[in-house]
Amino acid sequence: MAEYEDLYREIILDHYRAPRNRGELPVPPAHKIEGFNPLCGDEVVLYLMVTDGVVTDVKIAGQGCSISQASTSMMSAAVKGKPVAEARKLIRAFKALMSIHESKLDGVGDGSDLAAELENVRFGDLEALQGVVKFPVRIKCATLAWNTLAQGLDEAAAD
Amino acid sequence: MGLDVARIRGDFPILCRQVHGNRIVFLDSAASAQKPVSVLDAMDRFQRSSYANVHRGVYTIAEEATAAFEAARAAVARFVGAGASSEIVFTRNATEAVNLVAYTWGRANLAPGDAVVLTEMEHHANVVPWLMLAEERGVELRWIPLTPDFRLDLTHADDLLRGAKLLTVSAMSNVLGTINEIGPLARAAHAAGALVLVDACQYVPHSATDVAEWGADFAAFSAHKMLGPSGIGALWARAELLETMPPFLGGGEMIRDVTKAGFATNDVPWKFEAGTPAITEAIGWHAAIDYLEAIGMADVRAHEVELTGYALDALSDRFGERLTIYGPCDTAVRGGTVSFLFDGIHAHDVSQVLDEDGVCVRAGHHCAKPLMRVLGVPATSRASFYVYNDEADVDALVVALEKAEKFFAL
Numbered sequence: 300m301a302e303y304e305d306l307y308r309e310i311i312l313d314h315y316r317a318p319r320n321r322g323e324l325p326v327p328p329a330h331k332i333e334g335f336n337p338l339c340g341d342e343v344v345l346y347l348m349v350t351d352g353v354v355t356d357v358k359i360a361g362q363g364c365s366i367s368q369a370s371t372s373m374m375s376a377a378v379k380g381k382p383v384a385e386a387r388k389l390i391r392a393f394k395a396l397m398s399i400h401e402s403k404l405d406g407v408g409d410g411s412d413l414a415a416e417l418e419n420v421r422f423g424d425l426e427a428l429q430g431v432v433k434f435p436v437r438i439k440c441a442t443l444a445w446n447t448l449a450q451g452l453d454e455a456a457a458d
Numbered sequence: 459m460g461l462d463v464a465r466i467r468g469d470f471p472i473l474c475r476q477v478h479g480n481r482i483v484f485l486d487s488a489a490s491a492q493k494p495v496s497v498l499d500a501m502d503r504f505q506r507s508s509y510a511n512v513h514r515g516v517y518t519i520a521e522e523a524t525a526a527f528e529a530a531r532a533a534v535a536r537f538v539g540a541g542a543s544s545e546i547v548f549t550r551n552a553t554e555a556v557n558l559v560a561y562t563w564g565r566a567n568l569a570p571g572d573a574v575v576l577t578e579m580e581h582h583a584n585v586v587p588w589l590m591l592a593e594e595r596g597v598e599l600r601w602i603p604l605t606p607d608f609r610l611d612l613t614h615a616d617d618l619l620r621g622a623k624l625l626t627v628s629a630m631s632n633v634l635g636t637i638n639e640i641g642p643l644a645r646a647a648h649a650a651g652a653l654v655l656v657d658a659c660q661y662v663p664h665s666a667t668d669v670a671e672w673g674a675d676f677a678a679f680s681a682h683k684m685l686g687p688s689g690i691g692a693l694w695a696r697a698e699l700l701e702t703m704p705p706f707l708g709g710g711e712m713i714r715d716v717t718k719a720g721f722a723t724n725d726v727p728w729k730f731e732a733g734t735p736a737i738t739e740a741i742g743w744h745a746a747i748d749y750l751e752a753i754g755m756a757d758v759r760a761h762e763v764e765l766t767g768y769a770l771d772a773l774s775d776r777f778g779e780r781l782t783i784y785g786p787c788d789t790a791v792r793g794g795t796v797s798f799l800f801d802g803i804h805a806h807d808v809s810q811v812l813d814e815d816g817v818c819v820r821a822g823h824h825c826a827k828p829l830m831r832v833l834g835v836p837a838t839s840r841a842s843f844y845v846y847n848d849e850a851d852v853d854a855l856v857v858a859l860e861k862a863e864k865f866f867a868l
Binding site (some may be wrong): 365 | 478804805806807810811813814822823827830836837865866
């Protein structure tokens with residue numbers, strides 16, 4: 300098996316080929332946030348509707364590689380209908396999932412601090428993105444959607 | 459083929475290594491070229507035998523180091539057809555050379571409303587310094603557009619140049635491979651009263667260069683794209699321009715005298731070279747120039763024309779309309795840099811699969827986002843050729859691309 304098949308799990312290719320929640324939302328009341336990966340030109344446009352502390356709707360536009368687009372699609376499915384607090388917890392957990400490997404490589408820690416973030420988090424489809432950590436250059440592709448979501452939740456909270 | 463590629467490849471230690479169990483197929487020289495053993499040895503020998511700071515000591519090795527450093531400058535000057543060594547300012551890279559012009563000449567000569575003409579195919583290094591001037595002092599930027607066959611559309615060039623102070627243009631696009639004919643552009647710019655800056659960092663490594671024949675005023679290029687080390691580049695500028703331009707960075711080397719009240723600048727080119735320069739890298743650059751001159755730049759160009767033609771044919775024969783090539787199809791007006799994109803497959807995903815076969819190509823926006831927007835794509839894959847590449851490398855690229863296409867097929 301080629302190494303890259305560990306990166307491109309079937310569920311990732313499925314989200315890439317049939318992305319969930321594509322579209323736009325009227326702004327306002329929704330928030331529109333653009334995220335860029337300056338390294339490769341990936342682009343995520345996130346439309347986020349937050350009502351009474353709940354992410355009531357999410358739509359996605361933009362273009363990019365399979366990892367960034369699949370991660371964005373999975374993110375939209377994972378946070379839609381969830382309370383903001385839960386979405387934020389998922390952001391932290393996902394970023395921990397992506398960075399645990401890196402921090403071990405850097406020798407700055409054993410990753411135990413990050414492991415705490417991962418406890419009691421149900422990743423579902425997102426689990427498939429774990430293979431990305433073996434390809435450090437691609438981690439930014441995977442985290443782009445989540446950084447954009449974090450920015451969107453901050454903007455919604457500032458309303 | 460004119461070049462003995464097998465022998466040349468033997469001069470490059472890194473090309474003997476394997477990646478994922480496969481022979482490395484290095485097709486990213488447009489980003490940075492690999493180094494022959496003669497360059498590595500020259501730098502190593504210098505550091506072991508003659509290393510000292512330059513233009514400072516009077517002891518033997520300091521004099522040897524200074525002589526070797528200035529000999530490198532002379533070699534660079536000769537290689538690009540400069541009138542004198544003093545017209546070569548060493549910089550960190552081509553980016554710094556462009557910035558030097560924007561920072562010193564630009565700030566001394568450009569006022570609000572003055573126009574700088576550039577093109578849609580420029581690298582960020584030849585875009586952002588001018589955007590900074592536009593922001594800082596209201597300089598107007600005018601863009602020469604592209605034709606459908608990825609060349610400069612000069613239909614309205616005279617209008618764009620009218621009243622402009624500077625034309626800044628790439629001699630060869632790092633994305634499209636397009637070679638721009640500098641001579642006629644420089645004449646048109648001069649007729650309009652504008653100076654001409656050439657981003658030559660993709661051109662100098664691959665073709666015999668004569669800045670005097672171009673009739674340009676400034677040219678920027680670097681060592682690392684022409685088999686030399688990273689960390690050193692050069693600005694060529696006509697002597698009388700360097701004489702009148704204000705200095706760039708302040709510090710040691712660039713001064714003639716310093717008092718508590720002020721300073722007087724050194725002669726050119728040292729006036730623009732504050733601080734300890736990249737000494738060992740200059741020695742390496744000299745060795746790279748020797749290596750390329752031994753091959754002969756006409757033969758380098760002929761080899762790349764032939765190989766690029768082979769690659770363009772191979773890609774279109776195998777993939778047809780499923781793969782778009784962004785660049786001219788006429789090898790006479792392009793260099794060996796080939797950007798392409800599969801319909802529906804992102805460049806990064808293609809590169810990832812190619813890496814498994816040891817095939818190194820660049821994926822992304824190639825530091826040319828304005829161009830990517832013109833092309834209407836977020837990214838492309840780019841294969842670029844040099845003296846150590848041959849048809850077998852192109853064949854390996856095609857085989858790896860077949861795998862990528864199959865893997866990502868809808």
